[in-house]
Amino acid sequence: MKICCIGAGYVGGPTMAVIALKCPSVEVAVVDISVKRIAAWNSNRLPIYEPGLYDIVAQCRGRNLSFSTDVEKHVSEADIVFISVNTPTKTFGLGAGKAADLTYWESAARTIADVSTSDKIVVEKSTVPVRTGESLKKILTHNSKGINYQILSNPEFLAEGTAVQDLLRPDRVLIGGLETPEGKKAAQVLKDVYAHWVPEDRIITINLWSAELSKLVANAYLAQRISSINSISALCEATGADVSEVARAVGKDSRVGPMYLNASFGFGGSAFIKDILSLVYICKCNGLTDVAEYWKQVLKINDFQKSRFVKRVISSMFNTVVGKKIAVLGFAFKKDTGDTRDTPVIDVCKGLLDDKATLSIYDPQVSEEQLIYDLTMQKLDWDRSSSNQLLILSPTEMKQVHTARNAYEAAEGAHGVCILNDWDEFRELDYRKIYEAMCKPAFIFDGRNVVDPEKLRAIGFIVYSIGKPLDAWVKSIAVAV
Numbered sequence: 001m002k003i004c005c006i007g008a009g010y011v012g013g014p015t016m017a018v019i020a021l022k023c024p025s026v027e028v029a030v031v032d033i034s035v036k037r038i039a040a041w042n043s044n045r046l047p048i049y050e051p052g053l054y055d056i057v058a059q060c061r062g063r064n065l066s067f068s069t070d071v072e073k074h075v076s077e078a079d080i081v082f083i084s085v086n087t088p089t090k091t092f093g094l095g096a097g098k099a100a101d102l103t104y105w106e107s108a109a110r111t112i113a114d115v116s117t118s119d120k121i122v123v124e125k126s127t128v129p130v131r132t133g134e135s136l137k138k139i140l141t142h143n144s145k146g147i148n149y150q151i152l153s154n155p156e157f158l159a160e161g162t163a164v165q166d167l168l169r170p171d172r173v174l175i176g177g178l179e180t181p182e183g184k185k186a187a188q189v190l191k192d193v194y195a196h197w198v199p200e201d202r203i204i205t206i207n208l209w210s211a212e213l214s215k216l217v218a219n220a221y222l223a224q225r226i227s228s229i230n231s232i233s234a235l236c237e238a239t240g241a242d243v244s245e246v247a248r249a250v251g252k253d254s255r256v257g258p259m260y261l262n263a264s265f266g267f268g269g270s271a272f273i274k275d276i277l278s279l280v281y282i283c284k285c286n287g288l289t290d291v292a293e294y295w296k297q298v299l300k301i302n303d304f305q306k307s308r309f310v311k312r313v314i315s316s317m318f319n320t321v322v323g324k325k326i327a328v329l330g331f332a333f334k335k336d337t338g339d340t341r342d343t344p345v346i347d348v349c350k351g352l353l354d355d356k357a358t359l360s361i362y363d364p365q366v367s368e369e370q371l372i373y374d375l376t377m378q379k380l381d382w383d384r385s386s387s388n389q390l391l392i393l394s395p396t397e398m399k400q401v402h403t404a405r406n407a408y409e410a411a412e413g414a415h416g417v418c419i420l421n422d423w424d425e426f427r428e429l430d431y432r433k434i435y436e437a438m439c440k441p442a443f444i445f446d447g448r449n450v451v452d453p454e455k456l457r458a459i460g461f462i463v464y465s466i467g468k469p470l471d472a473w474v475k476s477i478a479v480a481v
């Protein structure tokens with residue numbers, strides 16, 4: 001059997017590497033239009049940082065796993081073609097800032113239609129709007145030359161930073177297909193691939209539309225839990241309750257469960273925001289305005305939380321950060337990844353730069369080049385209500401941004417330190433050394449509840465931690481929310 005995956009990104013690369021590892025008899029080719037990305041997959045420095053991934057790629061590459069830019073060859077030879085291309089939020093035109101952009105998806109579908117000469121199972125791996133399978137069928141069969149295509153939805157649930165473990169031991173594998181005999185047969189073929197390592201009771205076969213929608217709903221549910229606890233974090237700060245204790249108490253109820261209840265200054269990443277926007281747009285297109293509003297609130301709380309954090313930082317530091325150096329620890333959207341797509345750190349940086357702070361940014365996996373690119377790229381207005389593109393940082397603001405080689409360098413001479421993602425190394429820093437090197441009073445703003453506020457207060461820091469009892473300094477300052 002030959003499998004080809006179109007799209008060698010955060011999903012296509014790891015997913016196919018694990019299939020190749022677990023199914024030695026299957027030939028797996030991952031193809032992409034990006035020459036740079038494919039070259040990196042074929043090198044010793046993979047294009048994405050993902051713990052454990054390199055070992056698997058090194059084991060399979062050249063055996064039954066290949067990475068290539070020859071899209072046409074590998075698609076035409078394959079029995080199963082996965083579409084794992086990016087489906088970001090549209091940035092212009094109809095549905096800008098809301099709908100999923102299906103440009104890359106359509107171009108992949110058209111390639112399959114153009115180059116195929118034999119029957120194929122085509123699998124939607126990308127996260128797509130519900131009923132995209134129908135459009136896929138139309139594109140594939142428009143000029144089908146008598147070829148039989150079976151379409152399946154097999155959404156991916158891996159999280160970045162834990163992709164390998166998630167793929168090796170998934171909670172579930174979802175296969176959506178049509179209820180026809182051919183559809184069921186195709187679903188069984190894909191099921192047999194996963195059955196090489198996933199227990200049968202974890203492979204769920206459902207209808208195509210349910211599978212497509214389930215992916216959007218799964219992300220919306222996870223994000224909703226974070227926004228729920230984040231909204232409560234604001235109430236905790238107002239009342240003296242501790243959000244970690246509340247989360248523990250509530251999460252102990254087996255009907256609620258403990259996961260995704262870590263309060264933070266806001267969630268980010270390439271999935272949650274775009275997928276909720278897509279869900280909201282689909283609801284609106286179906287005339288379900290109240291349902292759309294309900295889910296939109298998850299994003300509104302996320303924006304509220306990011307802006308609340310920025311206000312805490314500025315107001316605690318005498319309501320002015322002009323010319324003050326602030327260390328930003330963490331730039332990727334979470335630990336164990338170098339991915340900066342939709343990282344909430346950008347919003348905090350932007351908020352601090354608006355108040356004319358000087359930033360020194362450090363992240364173990366984000367290069368200076370990437371950071372500058374992200375901070376200067378075009379981005380949709382945060383209210384997502386217009387299609388206006390804003391330059392996220394002006395050239396003057398860019399002069400206020402510096403990168404540091406480590407956390408100590410970032411904090412040297414700083415007035416404040418913002419901890420904005422949860423890399424393990426941020427827990428283990430020598431905070432006494434950092435305190436000694438900072439301007440006094442020295443502030444720490446922990447946006448991920450990484451450090452123990454009491455231990456830092458004992459050193460002499462003024463500490464703000466999301467949803468934790470405030471110390472006298474922070475408490476005495478009124479913050480406009």
Ligand code: NAD
Binds near residue numbers: 011031
């Ligand atoms: P990505 O941007 O990392 O990778 C997509 C790749 O597709 C890019 O390398 C791009 O060059 C390539 N591509 C685009 N059009 C192409 C074409 N016509 N032919 C060949 N290659 C083409 O994206 P990703 O993070 O891997 O996400 C892929 C899909 O999976 C998205 O729909 C996303 O929502 C979904 N998803 C992502 C994650 C995640 O953690 N990143 C998790 C689950 C699902």
Ligand code: UDX
Binds near residue numbers: 260262
């Ligand atoms: C998510 C889903 O978890 C995954 O199933 C899906 O396939 C893709 O989207 P990912 O975005 O890679 O994965 O990371 P995730 O670990 O879910 O974190 C997303 C964001 O939420 C990060 O910014 C993270 O820091 C934040 N988060 C997560 C919290 O703020 N609190 C939590 O309790 C959990």
